[in-house]
Amino acid sequence: MRRMRNDLLTGRVALNQAEQLVIFASRSAFAFEATDERDKIYALLGLLSPRTLPPQLQPDYALTAEKIFLDYAVYLLGETKYLDILACSSGSRPGLPSWVPDWKVGSPCEYIHVGKVSHIRFLEENKKLEVECMVLSHVTKVLAPVEIPVDFEGSIHLEWESEDSAVMLSQSAEKIRGLARAIVMVHDVVLAIETKWFGCRALDANLTPAELDAWIDALQIGFREMAAIDTPQHHRHTARQLYVTLMNLTDSIIENGIDFITAMSEYCATLKFALRASMFQDSSGAYGRVRVHNVLPIPGDAICYLKGSSLRFVIRPEQDGWRLVGADWGRLPFGVAENQNVGTVEQFEAFWTSNRHKTQRIVLQ
Structure with a gap:
């Protein structure tokens, strides 16, 4: 956070206010405790370069955390179109759409896709989100999270x-x-x-x-x-x-x-950590794991890419739309190695252009 703040102040990194807040929140909100969960967002505002937030985003403790998280999600997604922050959703918070990042109990997202190549549209007073989606496969088998009560x-x-x-x-x-x-x-x-x-x-x-080998790899997804x-x-x-x-x-x-x-103890420590999240197998025979610990995938859930994100997501058909279950550990097929970019704007554009025939618009609710 200090490095990012210094880079912003010195002009080494040029990000607008919404982009700055996405970076700070996605990497830092989960690392700090807050007596009032609304401060998961409000406490970060002082780190931003001195620009004026829209009136509806000014700190207001008369609002509920759900209202604040929703308003900021609409602002951040609308301004940046960085759909990677959907990985920060808890997927199950009452009163919060499944796609809205839950800065209290969601999962952190270290990588943020840079490039406004996505289509998004807010519907029904911002309670639903229309995005472009490419369904890859469907969940066929699920392993529930396992807690192993040992320390290494x-x-x-x-x-x-x-x-x-x-x-x-x-x-x-x-x-x-x-x-x-x-x-x-x-x-x-x-x-x-x-x-x-x-x-x-x-x-x-x-x-x-x-x-x-696929099974061995699946046991420690997240430690590839x-x-x-x-x-x-x-x-x-x-x-x-x-x-x-x-x-x-x-x-x-x-x-x-x-x-x-x-x-062996180091290896078992990776297994213990990885098994805390739900593992699944899909219709292609591949394995995956949902990042969100308190939401289980179920057979029939779809594995997909969302245009505007470098991540893979699990979504569930629900009434006339889809519920976001959580992010998978998988990524778009380029720039996935550690210390590499998650992809340039040109790579994203080329990938989605070549797969346009597989793409559909869906509504997350």
């Missing part, structure tokens, strides 16, 4: 009786035993998930190598950049190696050594 430390610090002793202090030995128990618990949870999903563990389900995990000794373990080892655990985990326990 970022690193293991061992202490010995003396500098030249091979005898470990009791607290260090107990820490290793605790990690081993936690790894076993994750193994048991994953085994239960696979038994429910495949009827047996995935390694025994006669999956092709590609199907097995973790092609390998470094142990303190810089030994490298691929996700497949760690998964196979985890699912073939023996009773004597500690005998595998500290390097193994460190790498």
